[in-house]
Amino acid sequence: MRRFLGMLLFAMFGPVALVLLSYGLYWVVALVEHFTSGHGLPPTYGAAIANVLLLMAGVVMTTAALLTVGERKWSAMIQNRIGPNRIKVFGTSVGGIFFLIADALKMLTKENIEPSQRSRLMYELAPMAAFAPSFVLFAVVPVGPSVDIAVGTAVHKVALQVASIDAGLLFVFGAASLAVYGTALAGWSSNSKLAILGGVRASSQMISYEVSLGLALVGSMMAYQSLRLEEMVQAQGQLLWGFLPALGVFLQPVGMLVFFASSFAETKRAPFDLPEGESEIVGYFVEYPGMKFGMMFLAEFIEVVVLAGITAAIFFGGWHPILFEQTLKDTFGEASVAWAAICAGAFLCKVLLLCWLQLVIRWTLPRFRFDQVQKLCWKMMLPIALGNVFVSGALILLDGSLHLLAAVGLVELVAMVLLTAAASKKGEVPAPAHAAAHAAPGH
Amino acid sequence: MPYRLDDTAADLRERLYFPEVIRGVGILMKQFLRNFFFGREKNPDMLARDRSLSQNATLQYPEERVPYPPGYRGLHRLVPREDGRPRCVACYMCATICPAQCIYIEAGELPDDPIEKYPTKFVIDELRCVVCGFCVEACPKDAIRMDSGEHAPPSYTRAAQIWDEKRLLRGPPVSYQYDPWLRRGASSIPAEKLAEMKANAKPFSTVATDEYAQTPGFSVKNLAAEAKARGETLARK
Numbered sequence: 085m086r087r088f089l090g091m092l093l094f095a096m097f098g099p100v101a102l103v104l105l106s107y108g109l110y111w112v113v114a115l116v117e118h119f120t121s122g123h124g125l126p127p128t129y130g131a132a133i134a135n136v137l138l139l140m141a142g143v144v145m146t147t148a149a150l151l152t153v154g155e156r157k158w159s160a161m162i163q164n165r166i167g168p169n170r171i172k173v174f175g176t177s178v179g180g181i182f183f184l185i186a187d188a189l190k191m192l193t194k195e196n197i198e199p200s201q202r203s204r205l206m207y208e209l210a211p212m213a214a215f216a217p218s219f220v221l222f223a224v225v226p227v228g229p230s231v232d233i234a235v236g237t238a239v240h241k242v243a244l245q246v247a248s249i250d251a252g253l254l255f256v257f258g259a260a261s262l263a264v265y266g267t268a269l270a271g272w273s274s275n276s277k278l279a280i281l282g283g284v285r286a287s288s289q290m291i292s293y294e295v296s297l298g299l300a301l302v303g304s305m306m307a308y309q310s311l312r313l314e315e316m317v318q319a320q321g322q323l324l325w326g327f328l329p330a331l332g333v334f335l336q337p338v339g340m341l342v343f344f345a346s347s348f349a350e351t352k353r354a355p356f357d358l359p360e361g362e363s364e365i366v367g368y369f370v371e372y373p374g375m376k377f378g379m380m381f382l383a384e385f386i387e388v389v390v391l392a393g394i395t396a397a398i399f400f401g402g403w404h405p406i407l408f409e410q411t412l413k414d415t416f417g418e419a420s421v422a423w424a425a426i427c428a429g430a431f432l433c434k435v436l437l438l439c440w441l442q443l444v445i446r447w448t449l450p451r452f453r454f455d456q457v458q459k460l461c462w463k464m465m466l467p468i469a470l471g472n473v474f475v476s477g478a479l480i481l482l483d484g485s486l487h488l489l490a491a492v493g494l495v496e497l498v499a500m501v502l503l504t505a506a507a508s509k510k511g512e513v514p515a516p517a518h519a520a521a522h523a524a525p526g527h
Numbered sequence: 528m529p530y531r532l533d534d535t536a537a538d539l540r541e542r543l544y545f546p547e548v549i550r551g552v553g554i555l556m557k558q559f560l561r562n563f564f565f566g567r568e569k570n571p572d573m574l575a576r577d578r579s580l581s582q583n584a585t586l587q588y589p590e591e592r593v594p595y596p597p598g599y600r601g602l603h604r605l606v607p608r609e610d611g612r613p614r615c616v617a618c619y620m621c622a623t624i625c626p627a628q629c630i631y632i633e634a635g636e637l638p639d640d641p642i643e644k645y646p647t648k649f650v651i652d653e654l655r656c657v658v659c660g661f662c663v664e665a666c667p668k669d670a671i672r673m674d675s676g677e678h679a680p681p682s683y684t685r686a687a688q689i690w691d692e693k694r695l696l697r698g699p700p701v702s703y704q705y706d707p708w709l710r711r712g713a714s715s716i717p718a719e720k721l722a723e724m725k726a727n728a729k730p731f732s733t734v735a736t737d738e739y740a741q742t743p744g745f746s747v748k749n750l751a752a753e754a755k756a757r758g759e760t761l762a763r764k
Contacts, residue, residue, distance in 0.1 A: 087566040161562040162555050166585045341545060441552075444559065448551045464544070503546040 102436075103429030106228060109138050110242055110421050110428070114233040117240045127240070135246045136223075143432070144222050144393075148385040151439060153183050155385075158440070159447050187378075194374035199275055202371070206273035211372065211379040214266025217259050218387040223247045224255055225393040226314040228403050228428030233421055244428050245314060252311035256394060257298050260350060263387070264290040267352070267359055267368045270380065274371035282368035285454065286352065286359035292461040293349035293356075299469035300343035303336045303476035304398050307489060313394075317402030321409075324490050329406055332399035335489050337496045338472045340399045342465050347391040348445070349461070351384055355449035358457060392438035393431075400434050403427035558582070570755070600660045600673040603651055605695040608708065609724050610715045613696050614670035617644040621662035621671055629655035630662060639714040643707070649692040653679040669701060702728040 113134040120130030153168065157180050160167025168180035198207070223246040230243030249255055264287050271283015305311060308319040322330050333340050349356040360367035369380045396402060405412060405426060416423040452460065479489045541547055567583035568576045571593050586593060595601060605613045617634035635647035656679075662671050675698065682688055702709060702724050708716065709725055716724070 088564050091564045158559065162559050164558070164562060164582045164584050166567065166583065166587070444555050445548070445552055448555050449548065460544075500546065500549075503540055503543065504549045506540065506546075 099429060099433050102432045103425050106244070106428030106432065107421065107425035109143075109244060110228065110231070110233065110425055112138060113244065114235055114240050114242045117242060118235040118238060121238070121240070131240070131242055132246060135244065139227055139244060139246060140219060140222050143227070144219070144386060144389050147389045147436070147439070148382055149184055150181065151385045151388060151443070152187065152382070153180050154439075155443055155446075156180065156183070158443055162444065162447050191375045191378040197373045199371045201275040203273040203275065206269050207371075210266050210270035210273060211376045212266070213269055214263060215379045215383045215386075217262035217266070218383050218390060221256055221259050221387075221390040222393060224249060224252055224313050225390070225397055226317055226402060227393075227431050228424050229318075230314075231421055231424040232419060243314070244424075248312065248314060250312065252313050252316075253301055253305060254311060257294070260297070261290070261294055263350075263383070266380070266383070270372065271368035274368075276371050278365045279368050279370045281365045282359045282361070282370070285361070285365075286368055289349055289352075289356065289358055289457060289461075292458060293346045293465075296342055296461060296465040296469045297346035297350060299466070299473060300339045300346060301398065302469075302473045303339045304332050306473075306477055306480050307332075307335050307486060313397050313402070317397055317404065320401045321404050324487055328490060329401060329404065329409075330486055330490065331401045331406075334497070335486060335493050336399065336472070336476065337493050337500065338468060339476070340395075342469045342472070343399070344395060345460075345465060347395065348442070349457070351387040351391060351442070353384060353388070353442075354446045355452050356457060357451055358454055361451065388439055388442050389435065392435045392442060395438055396431060396434040400438070403431040405430035575755075595676050595678075599676065600658050600663075601675045601677050602653070602679055603656075603662070603671055603673055603690070603695060604675050604698045605649060605692060606670050606672055606698065607696055607700045608706075609700045609702060609720065610713070611696075611700075612715070613646060613649070613692065614668050614701070614706075615646050615649060615666075616668055616670070617646040617649075618667065620665040620667060624661045624665040626659060626661065627655045627657045629653075640708070646692055649695060651690045651695065652688065653690055654685060654688045669703070672698075674698075704728045704730055 113131050116134035117128070117130040120133075121127055157167040168183045169177040171177060171180070171182040171186055173182055226243065226245040226248075228244035230241055230245075232239050233242050234240075267286040267290075268283045271280045271286065274280070304316065308316040310316055310319070316332075320329060320331050324330050324334075328334060352359050360369075369377050372380065412426055413423060416426065475492070476489060479492055480486070482488055562581050562583055565580035567581050567585065568578075569591060570576050571586065571591050573584070573586070573593065605615055608614055617632055619632055619634075622628075622630040622632050629652040631648065631650040631652075632646050633648035634644045637643055637645050658673075660673055663673050679688065706728065709721070709728055712718075712721055
């Protein structure tokens, strides 16, 4: 009972803590901006630097690092285990987060064993090439709305977004495609058969999934008529028929499913973990020791966080809190920092929930065979994504106010729910012949 | 394979793939929330655990232990007599039958009871022991038992695994009606103690029963009941 109450409190005050954190982030960014613009730098310079440090190095890195422990702990809960809990400080293990420090120490102090026939420059470059692109993706994700903050007499426009560029989603696709260079390089430069198998698998898988990843978002681009993520998020705040928020998940349910599945392949995690395939080839990083391996490992988790952020921004309303949105807006006022902080907190909540969902799916499904992966991509997801582009385009052409698109999207959602609920009885396992023996203790 | 796998082709719904994935994710989420919000029951008797809330099956081993089942061949003990001396008469039966040759005995004579021998040295090398239980079967005096309910503890040295009679002689004493010191008396046992021992002595069983196969008072069921009485189950009122 104590655990239940504790977890309930955690679930209730977690979002509140995230809102407070966002409030702090806004003010820090505003103060840095105030400092730099006071010293003659052009506007938004300080804010951009502060955002890079706080959002990318702070929020994303921390979340990704915590996810490494979270994965172990959550998978334990899914599988009726306890998970890591042996490192205790003052008698408490606090969900096993001390394993983070232990893991980092282990990685950093490992002996540096390198294959003698490696291609030196490429070998050293590969972990960085794998790490950086997944990291840089987060630059265009809007964490919070832009708001005017007055520091003293000066008023600064502050948004929790590193870079607001016109290309927006195109930048996302470009940077995401770069990530494969790291894995392919790692596989090739290690001069190991297993590693190059992993690298080749990685490149063929990533190239196939880039296509459906991009096509899945075309529908959203057409619906919101923008490539900038912050404009797509703003467009999702409008209400259809006066009550339904124009979320991507309602307008583009098929696009969402295809994008989510493709982003799974992009993160190189189960069920698409063929580049690693621990049980068969160990993977493209098999020859990397210590922190070089750690960077590739962490890159996966960073990609999980970043793709959760992009999914949240395009399909789940970004920083719109959705629940009680109008009440909160009226209470705090649209121009206030408090309202912006609530929005940013809501976005962080969505990102964490999507990260959790990705981990749950990762533990649900076993690894695909390679031909199944290719079949799923080229024969299923690509036609679906293409069809989605044409259907969405036609619906937007017929009705520019998105009502028709939303109606069709809702029908698709309902169909999906019905299909999921209609479980077939066929797969039931017949009772074993010695059923009575199963009931006996110790059988 | 206990049952035949149904090898019929998947229907359209299953070939759509996503509905089944969503169902699977739902099952895992249920399991996650269940173990997230509710704690593990700590009852070491796994079969008696209430698994309606959390289904966590882990036993935190060094802190929580499952009691070994009755009949478990654990660490040896030399059964004492009521006066604290071993029942062993140094007949070498156990040392002779031991397939691992891990028992070493040196016999001596009791000064007050010159009819019987006793072991001046009784050493078991627990590292060589194969835990076959032949020594227990061979003993004509029921003087060596493996009913301690524990296994050999780990140690950093080999020497610590060599148990001598000082470490082996432990546990509750056992008396039988045929015990010679009960019939003729012994100078080390006072008269009233002897009378009490005679009253408590039992006939030697020719059939293996739980009572002879395990440590006196040891029972999985009792342990589970005690744990419940201590309130170690999840309170759900």
